[in-house]
Amino acid sequence: MCLLFLPQTSSSCYKYPSVPSFSRSIFHPNTLISNLNKPLKQFSNQNKPDQTKSSTMADSLKNAANYVGDKFNEATAGASKEANKNVAKDSNASLGTRAEAAKDAASDKIDESKNSASAEGNKQAATH
Numbered sequence: 001m002c003l004l005f006l007p008q009t010s011s012s013c014y015k016y017p018s019v020p021s022f023s024r025s026i027f028h029p030n031t032l033i034s035n036l037n038k039p040l041k042q043f044s045n046q047n048k049p050d051q052t053k054s055s056t057m058a059d060s061l062k063n064a065a066n067y068v069g070d071k072f073n074e075a076t077a078g079a080s081k082e083a084n085k086n087v088a089k090d091s092n093a094s095l096g097t098r099a100e101a102a103k104d105a106a107s108d109k110i111d112e113s114k115n116s117a118s119a120e121g122n123k124q125a126a127t128h
Contacts, residue, residue, distance in 0.1 A: 063126035070119035074112055081108035 084105035088098050 060126050063122045067119050067122035067126060070115045070122060074115035074119060077108045077112040077115060081105050081112060084108060 084101040087093055087101035088105060090098065093101070
């Protein structure tokens with residue numbers, strides 16, 4: 001195939017050896033005209049970077065960061081729960097202080113469980 005807009009004859013045809021044959025064929029006048037008649041949606045995704053791959057990578061990084069944050073919050077809630085349990089068991093503390101500490105320990109236990117579940121979900125999402 002020749003890359004000329006003149007009628008092809010053996011003397012007027014010049015081959016471009018450094019250009020791959022498929023690129024010569026896409027610029028052939030008949031190919032250009034036939035491509036004009038095709039709907040644009042056929043060409044809309046050509047030569048674009050794979051956006052789903054970068055989106056997936058960003059989501060994985062976000063999930064990994066959320067996992068680390070949830071594990072930190074889980075550890076913080078666990079430490080607070082243990083401290084409140086010790087205050088609730090302390091016989092030297094007033095009854096009101098012990099009751100408040102027991103309530104706070106229960107709340108910290110719920111927070112610890114929520115953060116643990118969220119961390120596990122983020123861990124699974126980051127690895128898949």
